[in-house]
Amino acid sequence: MLLDFQWKLGMAVSSDSCRSLKYPYVAVMLKVADESGQVKKKSFEMTIPQFQNFYRQFKEIAAVIETV
């Protein structure tokens, strides 16, 4: 069960292998509870195109769940 959904829009400016990165990304932190009630945090990153796909899929879920 999803308890909390936190997000962050970041911009990687520079790294040791690339001084001019300019790479935007979306970082997500999920707080989830399993069946026993134990709470865990899971985090992951998405590129902008990945985020847009993620968003599009959730819109589809919302559209389907509304019609059921």
Added chain:
Amino acid sequence: MAGDLESSKALSGLLSGLAQDAFHGHPGITEELLRSQLYPEVPPEEFRPFLAKMRGILKSIASADMDFNQLEAFLTAQTKKQGGITSDQAAVISKFWKSHKTKIRESLMNQSRWDSGLRGLSWRVDGKSQSRHSAQIHTPVAIVELEIGKSGQVSKSPVRMYCSYPTFHIGKLGHGKESEFLCLEFDEVKVNQVLKKLSEVEECISTLMQRA
């Protein structure tokens, strides 16, 4: 010997090999492999500094993510340097960067991603009629499975997602080794709460892109 080092075709191949090694993580591209395949007439002691020079130039260009004006200025400066490059070599390097820039940049971005990525998302919607704990009639539930793992690759092959009502194809984001699968249930309220948050992210992205 110098004539061999000036071969445009060989240089093009060399730059590809260097990019595979430095950016795309292709294993096994050694100095000896590059020399024997591309410059077999050139002795190792002559090849080594030449390779180092080309590697340095390519890394500088990639690190600065040079646009074409910066590239021309940089390469011109390299042709004027003592022990620099020839104008033919500059032309080969310029052509290489123009055609490989996007792919190299993508690899550099991937190298900088250290947190887990979202490799896959699958979902279905169930119409729940009754549950063990309470008599819920017709409460639809979305079951979402997230695949989380390191350095995911994006695949575009569509897979069939099952759903209580019409089945349809959705593009799955990717698949890989050492993934963690997170399975979450959402009722309609929760789906809309998440959707609201995602629309906030989208708004921030639009603002950021407008400023850029």
